[in-house]
Amino acid sequence: MLLQQPTMQDLFAQLGLDNSDEAIENFVEKHRGLNDSRHIEDAPFWNDAQATFLRSALLEDAEWVEIIDQLNAELHH
Template sequence: MTLTPSIHDLFEQLGLENTDNGINGFIERHKGLNDKVKLENAPFWNPSQAQFIQRALAEDAEWAEIIDQLNARLR
């Protein structure tokens, strides 16, 4: 059985601060992403972060659900 990654796991995978304060701060700083912009094309990602998000969503990987939740929180 595979455990679904958490938001903390995602932030760690992306090389971002994965504490509650770090995650909430990131979301507050970047909240209001235009609905027409795909998450992986958001201007705040570096190329490797964007590629990871794009690949995870395209493959409907175990990360997809938590990425979708982050996407919703950033809108």
């Protein structure tokens, strides 16, 4: 269990992605515009492990939920 609220950098590291500020910004720019009816964990750019992690974190209301919700909002913007 994490002792503090995870950051966006923590989330990207957990997903096995480059977690530098520039890489996160590029990722969001590249994938922005998700259809409003598509859930973040069902986005086509995740691999199976990433989608499973996101789905589990959301279902379990884990400490990751707040930062996943933030990424979700940015991707749907």
